[in-house]
Amino acid sequence: MRAVVTGGAGFLGSHLCDHLISLGYEVVALDNLLTGSTKNIAHLLGNPLFTFFKHNVTEYLFIDGPSTRCCTLHRQPLPWIIWRCRFRR
Numbered sequence: 001m002r003a004v005v006t007g008g009a010g011f012l013g014s015h016l017c018d019h020l021i022s023l024g025y026e027v028v029a030l031d032n033l034l035t036g037s038t039k040n041i042a043h044l045l046g047n048p049l050f051t052f053f054k055h056n057v058t059e060y061l062f063i064d065g066p067s068t069r070c071c072t073l074h075r076q077p078l079p080w081i082i083w084r085c086r087f088r089r
């Protein structure tokens with residue numbers, strides 16, 4: 001199981017990353033560090049289940065492979081992002 005968390009280095013997003021990893025998810029966190037910080041995810045950076053990309057999610061990003069969840073935890077709406085994740089049903 002894999003989850004993509006945008007805003008993953010924020011207050012809520014980093015806790016969600018913790019929770020999903022505790023459930024056994026592989027987590028891909030995206031964050032441009034506008035208001036978040038790598039301090040919030042420092043404890044996860046060596047975890048093989050966790051991948052972090054410093055990325056502005058208003059810009060295109062291709063994430064290869066399947067994902068079962070995508071969680072967005074920041075204020076900016078994402079009307080024109082094309083998610084290229086393949087979601088399992």
Ligand SMILES: NC(=O)c1ccc[n+]([C@@H]2O[C@H](COP(=O)([O-])OP(=O)(O)OC[C@H]3O[C@@H](n4cnc5c(N)ncnc54)[C@H](O)[C@@H]3O)[C@@H](O)[C@H]2O)c1
Pocket residue numbers: 006007008009010011012013030031032033034035036037055056057058073074075076
């Ligand atoms: N913290 C709370 O108690 C609380 C309560 C109710 C609602 N909310 C809402 O939940 C959301 C998250 O709150 P939070 O406290 O975790 O905020 P936060 O600022 O800590 O987290 C938001 C994260 O999104 C990132 N981000 C912003 N724009 C981005 C972009 N374009 N690309 C990539 N990353 C981007 C920021 O860098 C940050 O890490 C907010 O919308 C907030 O209004 C929070």
